[in-house]
Structure formats: C-alpha cells, structure tokens
Amino acid sequence: xxxxxxxxxxxxxxxxxxxxxxxxxxxxxxxxxxxxxxxxxxxxxxxxxxxxxxxxxxxxxxxxxxxxxxxxxxxxxxxxxxxxxxxxxxxxxxxxxxxxxxxxxxxxxxxxxxx
Amino acid sequence: xxxxxxxxxxxxxxxxxxxxxxxxxxxxxxxxxxxxxxxxxxxxxxxxxxxxxxxxxxxxxxxxxxxxxxxxxxxxxxxxxxxxxxxxxxxxxxxxxxxxxxxxxxxxxxxxxx
Numbered sequence: 001x002x003x004x005x006x007x008x009x010x011x012x013x014x015x016x017x018x019x020x021x022x023x024x025x026x027x028x029x030x031x032x033x034x035x036x037x038x039x040x041x042x043x044x045x046x047x048x049x050x051x052x053x054x055x056x057x058x059x060x061x062x063x064x065x066x067x068x069x070x071x072x073x074x075x076x077x078x079x080x081x082x083x084x085x086x087x088x089x090x091x092x093x094x095x096x097x098x099x100x101x102x103x104x105x106x107x108x109x110x111x112x113x114x115x
Numbered sequence: 116x117x118x119x120x121x122x123x124x125x126x127x128x129x130x131x132x133x134x135x136x137x138x139x140x141x142x143x144x145x146x147x148x149x150x151x152x153x154x155x156x157x158x159x160x161x162x163x164x165x166x167x168x169x170x171x172x173x174x175x176x177x178x179x180x181x182x183x184x185x186x187x188x189x190x191x192x193x194x195x196x197x198x199x200x201x202x203x204x205x206x207x208x209x210x211x212x213x214x215x216x217x218x219x220x221x222x223x224x225x226x227x228x229x
Contacts, residue, residue, distance in 0.1 A: 004158070033216070033217075035219075040124070040221060040222075041221060042205060042219040042220055042221040042222050043159075043205070043219040045216055045217075045218075048216060058216065090158055090159070092158075092159075096215065103149070103161055103164065104151075104159070104161070104217060106158030106159045106160070107158050108156070108157055108158045109156075109157070109158055
C-alpha cells in the first residue's frame with residue numbers, strides 16, 4: 001500500500017521558473033492538502049481540496065495554484081518561483097468522518113530550493 | 116481562531132529518562148487535538164489524538180498525552196525515552212469553526228543522548 005506519494009523529492013529552481021509538485025494517494029480519501037514547512041514555523045496550509053473538482057485556499061496560498069481533477073491526484077503548481085518559496089512541501093490526505101477527522105496521512109515531502 | 120503553542124523549541128533528554136513535551140491550545144469549546152512525529156527526512160506520522168472522553172490518551176510507540184481543560188494543555192509524555200525517539204514533535208488542533216482543517220504548532224525537536 002503506497003499511501004501518499006510525492007514527486008520530485010528534491011528540486012532546484014531558478015527565480016521565475018515554473019514547476020509542478022505531484023501528489024497522488026491510493027487510499028480513496030476525499031480530502032487532500034498541501035503544506036509547506038519552514039524551520040521554526042511548523043506547517044502552514046497552502047491549499048486543500050474536499051473532493052474532485054473542489055479546491056480552496058489555506059493560510060498561505062499566494063504564489064501557488066492547485067487542481068483536483070481526480071480523487072487520487074492533487075498537484076501543486078508554482079508559476080513564478082521566488083526565493084521565499086524555498087521550503088519543504090508536504091502533501092497529505094485524510095478521511096473525514098467522526099473520529100477520523102483530522103487524521104492526516106503524509107507524503108515524504110519535496111524539498112524545493114529557489115535560487 | 117484555534118491555535119496551539121509549543122513553548123519548547125528544543126529538548127534534550129538522556130536515553131531511559133522520562134519525557135514531557137508541552138502543548139497549549141486556544142479554543143473555546145472542546146478541541147480536537149493531535150500529536151504528530153516527524154523523523155528526519157520523513158513526513159509526519161500520527162502518534163495519538165483526543166476528541167472526547169477519557170482525558171488520558173494512549174498512542175503508538177509508548178506515548179501518551181493528557182488533556183487538561185483547566186490548563187488548556189495537551190502534553191505528550193513517555194516514561195522512558197529510546198534513542199529512536201529523537202525526532203520533531205508537532206501538536207495540532209482541528210479548526211472546527213472553518214473547514215475542519217488541521218493547524219500545527221511550531222514543533223519541538225527532541226534530542227536523545229546516550
């Protein structure tokens with residue numbers, strides 16, 4: 001059982017370049033999330049999705065875009081990379097019902113450096 | 116809005132010693148609280164959660180946490196730490212007033228010395 005898979009694991013971008021971080025899950029979870037993790041800051045929610053075709057902004061959405069065409073996939077797009085987007089990005093998914101609420105399953109992360 | 120505070124950025128303990136990591140929450144009603152662990156280079160893994168009922172919650176890897184409403188706390192404990200427990204630990208709370216998303220504290224890094 002693969003769980004949540006993110007690619008790539010590492011990437012270096014130049015300022016102004018674009019890229020997509022891929023995320024796929026095989027647990028049939030409706031809810032998916034993108035977080036970024038910066039030292040000393042914990043995890044901040046970028047975007048989330050409650051199901052195919054439905055996405056919404058989190059705490060720090062500026063500079064990012066997402067789409068959710070299928071239940072399994074939730075790619076994160078950076079259109080014009082900036083040094084402030086240097087971070088570790090985590091994709092997560094969850095099943096929301098009763099005491100399952102809030103239990104997230106995480107990918108291993110994607111470390112992005114913008115130079 | 117809900118939030119959690121982890122006052123300790125870094126804690127060092129000796130192997131075999133007891134451990135307590137602090138977490139304080141801000142929320143008017145009964146919060147949904149979680150502890151996650153992140154090993155180096157890995158994603159986060161759920162240790163335990165509290166929704167309601169018994170205020171002492173048991174988790175994986177020998178961890179437990181106690182919900183204390185009077186102190187707005189949800190501290191994580193382990194009676195005897197193993198070297199493999201060295202990791203970063205995050206407390207989190209569900210935003211029940213919004214989209215039920217999870218908000219994380221800033222984390223506590225645990226170092227275990229032999």
